[in-house]
Amino acid sequence: MGMFIANAFTGLKEAGTLLKGFSQLKTDAEVAQKTIELNQIIAAVQNDLFEAQTAYSAAVGRINELEKELMAIKDWSTEQQRYQLYELAPGSFVYRLKAEMAHSEPIHDICPQCYEQSIKSILQFNGYEGAFHKYSCSCCQTMILGEHLRSDVEVISTGGTRFRRWTEGY
Numbered sequence: 006m007g008m009f010i011a012n013a014f015t016g017l018k019e020a021g022t023l024l025k026g027f028s029q030l031k032t033d034a035e036v037a038q039k040t041i042e043l044n045q046i047i048a049a050v051q052n053d054l055f056e057a058q059t060a061y062s063a064a065v066g067r068i069n070e071l072e073k074e075l076m077a078i079k080d081w082s083t084e085q086q087r088y089q090l091y092e093l094a095p096g097s098f099v100y101r102l103k104a105e106m107a108h109s110e111p112i113h114d115i116c117p118q119c120y121e122q123s124i125k126s127i128l129q130f131n132g133y134e135g136a137f138h139k140y141s142c143s144c145c146q147t148m149i150l151g152e153h154l155r156s157d158v159e160v161i162s163t164g165g166t167r168f169r170r171w172t173e174g175y
């Protein structure tokens with residue numbers, strides 16, 4: 006864009022110089038010749054300005070896009086700060102809503118994979134894996150092993166593996 010505008014200014018300068026020389030022209034043929042040159046310069050200037058206008062419109066469009074992207078990033082980084090890494094079970098990590106950031110929302114966990122992709126996806130309870138709670142992400146289908154059941158009674162009531170082993174044993 007800058008190049009086109011610089012060219013346009015150069016063209017206008019040339020046109021000005023050419024016009025100053027017009028009074029010294031002696032013949033109609035000379036005037037006709039200089040008029041052709043002047044028209045060529047004006048056409049080139051118009052073309053440069055048209056190109057500059059096109060480049061300007063494209064630049065404005067791109068700036069708008071970037072502003073939207075920046076807004077989305079800002080929104081996400083604000084949202085991101087409401088969560089912190091939390092070890093749900095040994096070696097099993099999620100991002101958990103910080104208690105001080107929960108504005109009337111229940112404490113919940115979000116998917117660590119989706120978090121890395123700047124996506125907030127709440128993990129949902131998805132049954133049991135042995136004596137562990139299991140959570141799934143509806144966005145990326147990740148399964149996350151959750152907390153261990155608290156007691157044998159809880160294991161039995163949920164049909165965990167220990168209960169099966171116990172019944173098989175008798």
Ligand SMILES: [Zn+2]
Nearest residue numbers: 116119142145
């Ligand atoms: Zn996910």
